[in-house]
Amino acid sequence: MDNRAVGIFDSGLGGLTAMKALRELLPEENIIYFGDTGRLPYGAKTREQLRRMAVQDLDLIASHGVKAVIVACGTLSSNAAEILDAYPVPAFGVLKAGVAGMTKIPGTGPLGVIATEASIRSGAFAAALRAACPGREIRAVACPDFVPLIESGHGSGDPAVREAVARYCAPLKGADAVLLGCTHYGIIGEAIAAYLGEKTALVSAAYCGAAVAAQHLIVNGLTGGRGEERFFVSGDPAAFTRAASTFLGRPVARAAEGLPCMEI
Numbered sequence: 001m002d003n004r005a006v007g008i009f010d011s012g013l014g015g016l017t018a019m020k021a022l023r024e025l026l027p028e029e030n031i032i033y034f035g036d037t038g039r040l041p042y043g044a045k046t047r048e049q050l051r052r053m054a055v056q057d058l059d060l061i062a063s064h065g066v067k068a069v070i071v072a073c074g075t076l077s078s079n080a081a082e083i084l085d086a087y088p089v090p091a092f093g094v095l096k097a098g099v100a101g102m103t104k105i106p107g108t109g110p111l112g113v114i115a116t117e118a119s120i121r122s123g124a125f126a127a128a129l130r131a132a133c134p135g136r137e138i139r140a141v142a143c144p145d146f147v148p149l150i151e152s153g154h155g156s157g158d159p160a161v162r163e164a165v166a167r168y169c170a171p172l173k174g175a176d177a178v179l180l181g182c183t184h185y186g187i188i189g190e191a192i193a194a195y196l197g198e199k200t201a202l203v204s205a206a207y208c209g210a211a212v213a214a215q216h217l218i219v220n221g222l223t224g225g226r227g228e229e230r231f232f233v234s235g236d237p238a239a240f241t242r243a244a245s246t247f248l249g250r251p252v253a254r255a256a257e258g259l260p261c262m263e264i
Contacts, residue, residue: 001224005030006213007061007069007089011040012151013240014184014206015072016247018094021210022070026217030225032064037235038261041147042075043116043182049264050118054080056262060232062089067222070213074098074181074205075116078124092213098179098205099128100212105177105201110137112172112200114192115181117142125181139175143168143185150184153243156191165195177201183209187247231256 008019012035019033036042036057042050054076061069069091071077071084077093084091102111111133113125120126120142129138145164154161169192172178178196180186183206193202217223229252233240237256245251 002067002222003030003224003226004065004067005032005225005228006217007032007034007064007066008072009034009036009057009061009069010072010183011035011042011075012037012147012184013187013243013247014147014150014182016244017183017186017204017206018070018072018210020248021207022214025210025214026223028225028227029223030228032061032066033229033231034061035231035233035240035256037233037240039234039264040151041116042073043118043144043147045118045264047079047118047122050076050079051083052264054083058083058087058089058091068092068213068216070209072183072206072209074125074183075118078115078119078122078181081124090216092209092216094183094205094209095124095128095181097208097212098181098203099125099132101203101205101208102129102177102179103132105203107176108136109176110139110174112139112141112175112178113181114141114143114168114172114178114185116147117144119181125179129179139171141168141171146188147182147184150187156188161188161191162195165191169195172196172200175200177203179203179205181205229253232259234259234261
């Protein structure tokens with residue numbers, strides 16, 4: 001048994017989808033979560049900025065003595081994959097895991113991926129999908145308005161969310177499956193699913209990343225804990241605590257703690 005915490009970080013609320021998935025898979029794990037709300041959205045940053053931020057975020061979460069890290073951010077996973085792979089603490093991004101999940105989709109029809117501007121601009125998701133699913137058409141779409149809408153409290157039932165989904169996801173109509181390449185997007189998954197229709201499966205990169213991390217812990221005998229949680233943010237702790245409680249469907253045991261916003 002290993003009672004050290006699992007670290008999870010993201011630019012804001014999106015990584016809570018990975019945290020929720022890990023809770024379902026391994027309920028007793030201790031979790032330390034960092035939401036870099038003071039520097040979001042990550043999707044508008046340059047590749048060089050994102051690579052520096054990846055190191056900063058990894059070092060911050062690793063300083064708490066975690067046994068593994070879920071990098072619950074598609075933008076960092078697509079722009080700093082080799083940094084994650086080389087980190088001394090096992091770090092699991094959501095790109096490779098999400099693409100692996102897409103390989104399980106049967107058929108020969110198109111596959112789609114939606115993510116932040118920086119993720120789509122990197123080409124990493126599309127390239128990985130083409131390599132893993134040869135012969136299938138890949139449609140990659142950036143959705144820059146999704147994260148600001150989600151972080152400001154808009155959900156699947158909000159007209160602004162439905163309008164944005166229709167605007168961005170029109171090219172994905174008829175796809176066999178769409179990968180939610182940004183962990184925030186699962187929060188409005190109902191709106192995306194309703195627009196695309198029941199014939200299009202949604203694959204959550206957040207859930208896939210959590211599942212890969214959970215399997216690593218199980219195989220290596222590293223599971224264990226008391227279900228404890230700590231939240232850190234670089235922005236407004238009170239706002240994050242309220243939003244996290246709403247999203248998780250339960251009060252968080254400890255209010256989020258504020259950290260200084262790091263220089264890029």
